[in-house]
Amino acid sequence: MSDQPLDFEGASCPVPLRQFPNIVMGHGGGGKLSAELVEHLFLPAFDSEALRDLGDSAVVDVPAGRLAMSTDSFVVNPPFFPGGNIGELAVNGTVNDVACSGATPLFLSAGFIVEEGFGLDRLNAIAMSMADAAKRAGVQIVTGDTKVVDRGHGDGVYINTAGIGVIPTGVDVGPDRARPGDKVLLSGTIGDHGMAIMSVREGLEFEAAIESDTAALNHMVAAVLEAAPGVHAFRDPTRGGLAATLNEIAAASQVGVAYAEDKLPVARLVAAACEMLGMDPIYVANEGKLVAFVPADQADAALDAMRAQPEGGDAVIIGEVVDAHPGIVVATTGIGGTRVVDTQIGEQLPRIC
Numbered sequence: 105m106s107d108q109p110l111d112f113e114g115a116s117c118p119v120p121l122r123q124f125p126n127i128v129m130g131h132g133g134g135g136k137l138s139a140e141l142v143e144h145l146f147l148p149a150f151d152s153e154a155l156r157d158l159g160d161s162a163v164v165d166v167p168a169g170r171l172a173m174s175t176d177s178f179v180v181n182p183p184f185f186p187g188g189n190i191g192e193l194a195v196n197g198t199v200n201d202v203a204c205s206g207a208t209p210l211f212l213s214a215g216f217i218v219e220e221g222f223g224l225d226r227l228n229a230i231a232m233s234m235a236d237a238a239k240r241a242g243v244q245i246v247t248g249d250t251k252v253v254d255r256g257h258g259d260g261v262y263i264n265t266a267g268i269g270v271i272p273t274g275v276d277v278g279p280d281r282a283r284p285g286d287k288v289l290l291s292g293t294i295g296d297h298g299m300a301i302m303s304v305r306e307g308l309e310f311e312a313a314i315e316s317d318t319a320a321l322n323h324m325v326a327a328v329l330e331a332a333p334g335v336h337a338f339r340d341p342t343r344g345g346l347a348a349t350l351n352e353i354a355a356a357s358q359v360g361v362a363y364a365e366d367k368l369p370v371a372r373l374v375a376a377a378c379e380m381l382g383m384d385p386i387y388v389a390n391e392g393k394l395v396a397f398v399p400a401d402q403a404d405a406a407l408d409a410m411r412a413q414p415e416g417g418d419a420v421i422i423g424e425v426v427d428a429h430p431g432i433v434v435a436t437t438g439i440g441g442t443r444v445v446d447t448q449i450g451e452q453l454p455r456i457c
Contacts, residue, residue: 127221132218149234152244154244155247171207173202174202175267178194179259180301180455180457181259183230185300186300187300199237203320203326207275210243211243213245213246216263218261226261242323275329279339283336284426289410289420290346292392295378297457298345301455314377317393327409328394330409334402337353337357340394341390341395350395359431362423362424364436365437369420389457392415433446
């Protein structure tokens, strides 16, 4: 056996991250390339004191009280779309889920599953958009993970996020708390996100692009709670659209929900796209809209609070909670008739988040 020292130069590639324009399997192997990916891409994007330790878990300080926690996975295709990308969608979606429990979102995790060959420039753009979205929402990304899968087995990039927030003392909202007499408030136009994705997939062309409404709603939730502390329920109508949200609340609270179709705000281009594709906007996903169930005597104050937020300029009262037909949602049509609005059996738009 030779007494010469072993040469480890070829054991793992020492070339800096910038010389790898695409993800390779080594980026997920836990070695030098993995460390470089974290050090040169994710840490600069998500920098926080809790993240810098790079431990197996993050240790953070939170005020005493009840915690809210949510997790979600994002597999949208395409990962870049008019008005956003999978990264900011992941942050906003998880922030909104935590906020709709009445909590103040504080911390997020971010897990990436990246396909071999995915461009590092694209991954960097996604990470930076996540950082921007987190900054706007006032939350920190404090822990994460990255895995790389073989080419052809990952469809680009998937992101899993988890969020933690603190529920302020005295706040008690939930899907089972809607009561007869509540007004149903909607913060703006419906169907924007789903139609933004679908217009790209189907190559639909209009005089302007339909853009996703992806946005964090935690500031709006806080404003509504301050103006109307008796709010009974919040929900962001994502997959399944507004129809699924109203049905979920009606079923959980065992109340009826009635709304007027002519009260629903729908952008002109979204309405046109839905008509071309044979879709009803009430079933199309949103990623930046808030539904609130508010006692009637606080509804106007809550509506003003919504409209004062950048994302709430088109907020309206669309209907109310009723004693009749518990668990059922009913719409009043433009010609004065009524129809039952049920949830759909399958996905109208696959892979929208």
